[in-house]
Every structure is written in C-alpha cells, then in structure tokens.
Amino acid sequence: MTQTSAEQVSAVIIGRNEGERLVTCLTSLKDTVSRLIYVDSGSSDGSVEAARRLGAEVVELDMTLPFTAARARNAGLALLGDDGLVQLVDGDCEVVPDWIETARLFLDEHPDVAVVCGRRRERNPDASLYNRLCDQEWDTPIGAAKACGGDALMRLSAVKAVDGYREDLIAGEEPEMCVRLRSAGWRIWRLDAEMTLHDAQMTRFSQWWKRSRRAGHAFAEGATIHGADPERHWVKETRRALTWGAALPCAIVVTTAFYFPMAALFAVYPLQILRLRRKMGTPAAFFSVIGKFAEAMGALEFYKNRLRGQRRGILEYK
Numbered sequence: 001m002t003q004t005s006a007e008q009v010s011a012v013i014i015g016r017n018e019g020e021r022l023v024t025c026l027t028s029l030k031d032t033v034s035r036l037i038y039v040d041s042g043s044s045d046g047s048v049e050a051a052r053r054l055g056a057e058v059v060e061l062d063m064t065l066p067f068t069a070a071r072a073r074n075a076g077l078a079l080l081g082d083d084g085l086v087q088l089v090d091g092d093c094e095v096v097p098d099w100i101e102t103a104r105l106f107l108d109e110h111p112d113v114a115v116v117c118g119r120r121r122e123r124n125p126d127a128s129l130y131n132r133l134c135d136q137e138w139d140t141p142i143g144a145a146k147a148c149g150g151d152a153l154m155r156l157s158a159v160k161a162v163d164g165y166r167e168d169l170i171a172g173e174e175p176e177m178c179v180r181l182r183s184a185g186w187r188i189w190r191l192d193a194e195m196t197l198h199d200a201q202m203t204r205f206s207q208w209w210k211r212s213r214r215a216g217h218a219f220a221e222g223a224t225i226h227g228a229d230p231e232r233h234w235v236k237e238t239r240r241a242l243t244w245g246a247a248l249p250c251a252i253v254v255t256t257a258f259y260f261p262m263a264a265l266f267a268v269y270p271l272q273i274l275r276l277r278r279k280m281g282t283p284a285a286f287f288s289v290i291g292k293f294a295e296a297m298g299a300l301e302f303y304k305n306r307l308r309g310q311r312r313g314i315l316e317y318k
Contacts, residue, residue: 015091
C-alpha cells in the first residue's frame with residue numbers, strides 16, 4: 001500500500017462574497033495543507049484580497065461564461081497534478097481540527113476508496129427551522145456511500161481519471177461524479193467523524209423553496225444522465241417529486257372538476273406527513289411532503305429546457 005504524506009494534501013475552496021466565512025474557512029486549512037487554492041466567482045466584497053493575504057493561490061473565474069460550482073471546482077483542480085489528495089470545500093464552511101488527518105489516514109489504509117467524507121453540521125442550527133432541516137439532511141449513514149457532498153477528501157488520481165466534475169450541471173455535481181468513480185471501481189465512504197461546519201444562513205421560506213427547486217432540477221438531470229440500469233441514479237427521487245408534486249395534485253384537481261367530493265383525496269398529503277413523521281419528526285416530514293411541489297417545479301423546468309435545447313443558469317438560494 002502506498003502511504004500518502006501530509007505534504008501531499010492540498011485544498012480547493014470555492015466561493016463568492018462569503019466575507020468573514022471565507023476567512024474562517026481558509027484559516028481552518030492554511031496550516032494543514034500544502035497548497036491552498038481559492039477559486040472566486042466574481043466577488044465584490046474583498047474575498048480575493050483576503051484570500052491572498054492568507055496565503056492562498058487565487059483563481060478568478062471568467063464570469064462572462066456560464067457559472068457552475070462544478071466549473072469552479074475543476075478550475076482549482078486544474079492547478080494540481082495527478083498525485084496526492086485534495087480537500088474540496090465550500091467557502092461558507094469551516095474544516096474542523098483533525099479532519100484532514102483522520103480522512104488521510106483512512107485513505108492510506110483503504111486504497112480502493114477514492115472519496116471520504118464526514119459529518120457536515122450547520123453552525124447555527126437553531127437560527128431557523130430551515131437551518132435545522134439542513135443539519136438533519138447532512139446526517140447521512142456511516143460507511144460505504146453512493147455519493148458525497150461539496151466537502152470531501154479525494155484522491156487526485158481517481159478524480160483526474162474520470163475527468164473531474166461535469167461542468168454543465170447547476171447542482172448535483174458531486175453525486176454525478178461519484179457515479180462515474182464507482183463505475184470505475186472506486187468506493188465512496190462516509191466516516192463517523194466531524195468534518196465541517198456549514199453556514200446556510202437560510203432564514204426564509206423562499207430560500208428553502210429555491211433550494212428544493214434546485215434539488216428537483218438536479219434529480220431530473222441526474223436521472224437523465226445515469227438513470228439506466230444498473231445505477232438508476234436519482235430515478236426514485238425524480239419519480240417521487242413528479243408523482244407527489246405534479247401528477248397526483250393535477251389528477252385530483254381534474255377529477256374534482258367533474259365530481260367535487262373527489263377533493264377529499266387531498267387528504268393523502270396530511271396522511272403522508274403522519275406516516276413520515278415516525279422516522280423524520282413532524283417538521284422534517286411536513287417540509288419533505290410540501291417540498292415535492294418545489295422539486296416537481298425544478299424537474300419540469302429541466303425537461304422543458306431540454307426539449308427546447310436550452311440550459312438554465314445556476315439557481316442560488318442565498
């Protein structure tokens with residue numbers, strides 16, 4: 001087994017107008033990695049200057065081209081070779097002490113694992129209901145996984161071998177790349193270890209709705225790309241969104257127009273909330289159900305644009 005020294009760990013951070021959150025992010029990494037690369041996507045708050053002061057190599061994206069987080073990540077990866085490890089992280093996250101070493105040792109001991117992630121937590125889960133929902137979402141199962149999120153330690157050789165992130169995706173770029181990594185024989189792993197503190201700053205229903213729309217768009221696009229057997233990537237998620245958020249309510253409305261008592265079928269939604277609350281809790285169950293309407297909107301928007309030969313720009317909730 002080839003051991004990877006701490007000197008071979010780099011970091012790629014992406015962000016735009018993250019302010020002090022970016023400073024916190026870079027500070028949490030600068031004494032831990034050998035190369036600190038910050039990719040900026042048109043900040044106007046002094047982020048570029050702050051990153052340089054902290055010793056980061058800065059890449060300023062050409063914002064005349066369509067922006068995606070995947071494109072930003074690839075721009076950072078392009079500065080690195082094919083050997084060693086790289087910590088990918090969003091600029092609104094702080095990497096907790098010891099995470100890099102914990103993840104590095106795991107990869108040293110498991111040469112078939114390409115990507116390792118840990119527990120991402122919300123920095124202020126009690127600031128809003130939506131922050132708490134995010135924190136719950138980050139709590140994914142321990143062990144072998146199908147995908148990682150935006151924060152993860154990766155083998156550069158594996159990432160470069162599959163050509164990195166798919167730059168035309170406005171969301172869901174990490175799971176899509178993980179599909180290709182697993183198809184190439186690599187494994188993805190989630191450790192029972194603290195990894196990052198994330199600052200969602202999601203305090204309004206409209207922000208949560210946009211984020212859910214973006215998820216629906218990602219589900220539909222991911223299923224279009226990798227929905228065939230055996231992967232069936234995001235096929236179930238897309239089907240649930242379209243069933244609960246579009247097909248079922250439309251069917252109820254149409255039948256109610258001919259026979260009003262059929263409106264009682266809308267009771268299926270509170271019944272679904274009651275069913276889900278047993279494992280998710282009441283708030284998460286409620287937002288999971290109503291979120292299907294936003295997800296359906298995102299999925300249908302993807303299909304509409306696909307038929308027209310168009311692509312939508314990034315959908316941001318902050």
